Amino acid sequence: MSNLLKVSSSPHVRAKDDTSRIMLYVIIALMPTTLFGIFNFGLRALLLVAVCIITCVLSEFLFEKAVGKKSTIKDLSAVVTGLLLALNLPHTLPVWQAVLGSVFAIVVVKMLFGGLGQNFMNPALGGRVFLLISFAATMTNFEYDGVASATPLALLKNGEAVNTLDMLIGRCGGTIGETSAICILIGAIILILLGVIDLTIPGVYILSFAIFIILFGGHGFDATFLVAHLCGGGLMLGAFFMATDYVTSPITPMGKIIFGICLGVLTGVFRIFGNSAEGVSYAIIFSNLLVPLIEKVTVPRAFGVVRPKKVKEVKSNE
Amino acid sequence: MNKNLERLYNGLWKENPTFVLMLGMCPTLAVTTSAINGIGMGLSTTVVLVLSNMMISALRNLIPDRVRMPAFIVVVASFVTIVQFLMQGFLPSLYTSLGIYIPLIVVNCIILGRAESYASKNPVIPSMFDGIGMGLGFTVGLTLIGIVREILGNGSIFDVAITPLNDFHITLFGLAPGAFIVLGFLVAIMNVIRRKMEAAGKPLPEVQGCLAGDCAGCTLSSACTGKSLVHKKDELPPVNPKDVAKPEPVQATVRQTANAKNTEDVEKSGSDSSYADDDIVGKEEK
Numbered sequence: 001m002s003n004l005l006k007v008s009s010s011p012h013v014r015a016k017d018d019t020s021r022i023m024l025y026v027i028i029a030l031m032p033t034t035l036f037g038i039f040n041f042g043l044r045a046l047l048l049v050a051v052c053i054i055t056c057v058l059s060e061f062l063f064e065k066a067v068g069k070k071s072t073i074k075d076l077s078a079v080v081t082g083l084l085l086a087l088n089l090p091h092t093l094p095v096w097q098a099v100l101g102s103v104f105a106i107v108v109v110k111m112l113f114g115g116l117g118q119n120f121m122n123p124a125l126g127g128r129v130f131l132l133i134s135f136a137a138t139m140t141n142f143e144y145d146g147v148a149s150a151t152p153l154a155l156l157k158n159g160e161a162v163n164t165l166d167m168l169i170g171r172c173g174g175t176i177g178e179t180s181a182i183c184i185l186i187g188a189i190i191l192i193l194l195g196v197i198d199l200t201i202p203g204v205y206i207l208s209f210a211i212f213i214i215l216f217g218g219h220g221f222d223a224t225f226l227v228a229h230l231c232g233g234g235l236m237l238g239a240f241f242m243a244t245d246y247v248t249s250p251i252t253p254m255g256k257i258i259f260g261i262c263l264g265v266l267t268g269v270f271r272i273f274g275n276s277a278e279g280v281s282y283a284i285i286f287s288n289l290l291v292p293l294i295e296k297v298t299v300p301r302a303f304g305v306v307r308p309k310k311v312k313e314v315k316s317n318e
Numbered sequence: 319m320n321k322n323l324e325r326l327y328n329g330l331w332k333e334n335p336t337f338v339l340m341l342g343m344c345p346t347l348a349v350t351t352s353a354i355n356g357i358g359m360g361l362s363t364t365v366v367l368v369l370s371n372m373m374i375s376a377l378r379n380l381i382p383d384r385v386r387m388p389a390f391i392v393v394v395a396s397f398v399t400i401v402q403f404l405m406q407g408f409l410p411s412l413y414t415s416l417g418i419y420i421p422l423i424v425v426n427c428i429i430l431g432r433a434e435s436y437a438s439k440n441p442v443i444p445s446m447f448d449g450i451g452m453g454l455g456f457t458v459g460l461t462l463i464g465i466v467r468e469i470l471g472n473g474s475i476f477d478v479a480i481t482p483l484n485d486f487h488i489t490l491f492g493l494a495p496g497a498f499i500v501l502g503f504l505v506a507i508m509n510v511i512r513r514k515m516e517a518a519g520k521p522l523p524e525v526q527g528c529l530a531g532d533c534a535g536c537t538l539s540s541a542c543t544g545k546s547l548v549h550k551k552d553e554l555p556p557v558n559p560k561d562v563a564k565p566e567p568v569q570a571t572v573r574q575t576a577n578a579k580n581t582e583d584v585e586k587s588g589s590d591s592s593y594a595d596d597d598i599v600g601k602e603e604k
Contacts, residue, residue, distance in 0.1 A: 096486070100488070108499065130490055133489060133490045133493065133495075134487075134488045134489045134490040134491075135488075135489070136489070
């Protein structure tokens with residue numbers, strides 16, 4: 001065969017984006033949040049971030065070695081998982097618990113189901129919920145400036161006043177990465193500008209959550225209450241960085257909207273009617289499990305295909 | 319291998335109800351928060367299983383085929399009630415911690431499964447050994463899960479605290495998700511061991527085929543087409559293989575073809591025991 005004739009299968013034109021590049025973008029977008037978290041909570045936060053990332057990468061490497069698979073640590077997805085997990089932990093958490101959470105996230109949630117692209121829920125959130133169930137005391141032990149303090153959401157739950165400006169900037173207790181709404185929004189803008197995520201899921205999520213709060217929050221349209229709920233807890237971090245995870249969110253346009261509404265309503269139910277003050281991680285994990293179903297019922301119409309119309313009954317009037 | 323020993327081996331390893339057949343998952347996942355609970359649940363199930371297997375086997379020619387399920391349930395429920403009262407009287411703490419799962423032994427799939435697929439077709443003594451084997455297999459399974467969950471979730475083993483683990487309790491393993499995770503890992507480990515054993519040239523000993531007249535010990539009974547033929551053999555004295563080898567022309571060929579089919583089906587059907595075949599057998603017998 002002549003050399004001029006090149007035979008290959010589609011796709012013939014490829015973008016230069018690949019997994020590791022997208023993951024790199026996500027890491028860059030998470031940097032403001034991470035740096036603010038370290039600035040806010042001190043070196044202890046840096047230690048946890050490092051421990052989580054190293055454990056995640058190491059456990060992915062060792063697992064793949066143990067089962068004789070090709071190593072995939074170069075795609076940086078384990079780094080993202082470790083970083084996200086660390087941002088979801090309070091900075092006072094004992095190191096061994098952080099290690100355990102990272103191993104669980106990578107080995108049980110991700111690798112046992114077949115690695116990146118096969119995981120049925122967000123690994124970082126799986127790890128966080130594992131820790132939250134296992135070590136409820138240390139996972140909800142929040143300190144700020146060396147003083148044990150309740151998170152703004154817990155204060156809200158008890159009907160106490162919160163300072164919304166502090167919550168916007170992030171000068172309050174909470175997990176390492178969740179406190180500063182502004183830093184997270186900077187990261188989110190980076191991601192949107194780079195084309196890594198689109199606004200559908202986070203937008204619908206936040207909107208439906210806001211509507212839920214106005215309807216059922218018991219405060220009516222109270223701007224302070226609403227802003228406090230939007231900026232408090234892991235809502236921002238979850239909406240922009242975890243609900244948008246490619247693997248565990250729907251790909252159909254309609255599915256994204258349904259997914260977002262699910263997230264918003266579930267978060268609202270957990271926060272307003274649940275026992276604990278926070279519910280973002282459970283809402284996201286729960287919705288992750290619904291994704292296959294959502295995708296199944298929202299398959300878009302292929303170009304040129306006409307949906308079978310319902311046949312109208314023609315009344316036979318004599 | 320001796321038939322009765324083979325039954326024990328079958329229940330403990332080859333068709334272990336917890337790790338291979340995946341039967342009785344409800345108590346397996348629910349009560350194994352500690353090793354003691356696992357043993358307690360396993361042993362009480364074993365007692366019921368042995369007694370009901372024996373009783374059903376003894377009554378197997380009296381129970382009409384159409385009402386066999388209600389009949390089995392009545393037998394099993396009677397024994398469960400006895401065990402429940404005994405436990406309430408003598409082991410009140412275990413009784414409270416097992417709670418609803420003791421009465422639920424009545425509908426345990428293992429017990430009904432063994433009654434249906436083994437005891438209702440076999441003599442009393444092999445049925446007893448089948449019950450012991452399956453019951454012990456269940457007990458071992460539950461105890462293993464219980465031990466792992468107790469160590470990880472509570473830092474103790476058989477209620478004895480392991481001091482170095484005092485500060486390292488992972489609550490998740492005391493809850494339902496932990497049970498699923500531990501079960502999954504144990505099954506995985508067991509499959510690895512099996513595969514290694516087979517790779518090392520020690521294939522699991524195969525049960526002698528129908529020619530030995532041992533339909534009972536035959537794990538292929540679900541795939542067996544010549545079953546009703548051999549089924550009646552149970553009441554006859556065991557056939558000497560030499561007699562079979564000397565052909566009574568027609569029957570022997572029938573059997574051999576049936577047999578050849580079975581060996582092919584072995585790999586497909588795996589170690590699954592028989593459920594689906596019973597209706598067919600019943601019809602053929604009539």
